[in-house]
Every structure is written in C-alpha cells, then in structure tokens.
C-alpha cells in the first residue's frame with residue numbers, strides 16, 4: 690500500500706478512535722497526528738482516556754471504531770514483536786518489569802525482535818546467536834548508560850528505588866531503537882531531582898530526533914518539552930496546540946478545575 694501523501698509530515702496518525710467499556714466512552718472519536726521528531730503531549734484529568742489511547746495504539750485493546758496508522762499504514766497486529774518491528778515502543782503507567790531479574794536482562798527483553806528467537810538461534814548456529822546476544826547486550830548497556838544506570842546493570846530491579854525503576858522502563862523502550870516512543874506518566878512517583886533528570890533526558894532524546902508521545906500529569910514535564918499538546922477529557926479531544934495555547938484554553942482550564950485539578954491553571 691502507498692502511504693498517504695501527508696504521511697511525510699506525520700509518522701503516526703490516530704484516526705477517529707472510539708472505545709467503549711460497557712456504557713462508558715473511554716475514547717470518543719479521537720483524531721490527531723504526530724509529526725516526526727516532535728514531543729507530542731497527551732494530557733487530561735484522571736479517567737480522560739489517555740492510557741486507553743496507548744493501549745489502542747499498541748493493540749492491547751481493540752478500538753470500537755477508527756484506526757491507527759504508522760507511517761501511513763494501519764498497524765496490523767497485536768503481537769509485541771510486530772510493534773517493535775514497526776518502530777513503536779512504550780512504557781507503562783504501572784511499571785511492568787521482571788522485578789527479580791537483573792536490570793540488564795529487563796532492558797534486553799525490549800529488543801527481542803532484533804535478536805534471534807531460540808529456533809532461529811539453532812538454525813543460524815551458536816556463533817550467530819552469540820553475536821546477536823552480544824549486540825543486544827551492547828545496545829541495552831548503551832540505553833542504560835544513557836539513563837545513568839550503567840553501573841546498576843547487574844542489580845535486581847527490586848533493589849532499585851522506584852524512580853530508577855521508571856528509568857529502567859525508559860531504557861528498555863529505547864533499547865528497541867523505536868521510531869516512536871510512547872511514555873505513560875514516566876515521571877509518576879519520581880522525586881523532584883529524579884524529575885529534573887527525566888526532563889533533561891527527554892530534551893536530549895528530542896534533540897536526537899526521537900518522536901515521543903508523552904502522557905504526564907506533571908506540567909513541568911509536559912509544558913517544557915512538548916511541541917504540541919492534545920488534551921482529552923471524558924474520552925474526547927477538547928483542545929490541541931502549543932503549551933501556551935492549551936494552558937489558557939477555557940475548556941482545558943474548566944476540565945481540570947472541574948476535576949479539582951488546577952495544575953494547568955497553576956503551571
């Protein structure tokens with residue numbers, strides 16, 4: 690299939706996505722485009738549908754209507770290795786790591802598409818498999834050094850403070866060498882020093898040309914880094930634009946104040 694003409698200025702397109710859970714419209718006809726090399730914020734009060742959107746993009750939850758296109762093509766399958774091969778990686782709002790495994794092993798899991806499967810290893814022979822393993826290890830270590838956890842590679846994840854576990858998730862996603870990285874509240878549970886570090890890492894990733902979709906409630910994390918922000922409320926897109934424009938958008942202020950969350954107004 691030939692990519693749509695506008696695919697060049699749009700790496701990922703969310704097109705008319707709706708998702709109902711029983712009578713609740715968690716997502717209601719949400720559409721927006723993510724441009725390559727941008728940090729695209731997705732904000733909204735609790736229950737707005739942000740995580741559900743990531744779950745739809747990554748195929749964990751099928752949409753009731755609509756589709757998601759990656760580089761002009763519909764995302765075809767729910768299999769994680771397909772996502773990785775399309776260049777999509779994510780982190781989770783509730784950290785999903787193998788807590789009793791080492792940090793390095795957890796990060797290596799992020800790139801399983803780039804390393805041979807056990808069957809392939811047998812077919813390819815031990816030497817090729819060993820080379821693939823070594824390359825995966827190098828990539829994982831590179832990602833860990835990037836998040837300043839190179840010296841924690843052999844520790845078990847459970848021995849790390851929560852903020853560092855979040856960075857392990859980020860490293861795992863980066864080790865998959867994604868074109869688009871989806872971060873679901875990466876700063877949640879971090880102390881101010883850890884948050885400042887995360888903001889710095891995001892700015893480096895942005896300079897390096899990564900495309901990032903960023904959900905977060907912390908406006909310091911969102912406002913400073915995002916080129917564009919899409920605001921969801923009750924499953925609907927209520928605003929989109931630069932931090933300045935959404936910050937002062939009356940519907941956005943009302944949505945947050947209505948939920949007793951005044952962060953946008955106060956940011």
Ligand SMILES: Nc1ncnc2c1ncn2[C@@H]1O[C@H](COP(=O)(O)OP(=O)(O)OP(=O)(O)O)[C@@H](O)[C@H]1O
Pocket residue numbers: 710713715733734735736737738739740741742782
């Ligand atoms: N698997 C599910 N089954 C039923 N309802 C769900 C499911 N997943 C999400 N919901 C509901 O859909 C709505 C949107 O939830 P979602 O987790 O996407 O919100 P969110 O914007 O990520 O909120 P938060 O900021 O609290 O993380 C909520 O009302 C939630 O209870």
Ligand SMILES: [Mg+2]
Pocket residue numbers: 739740741782
């Ligand atoms: Mg969420």
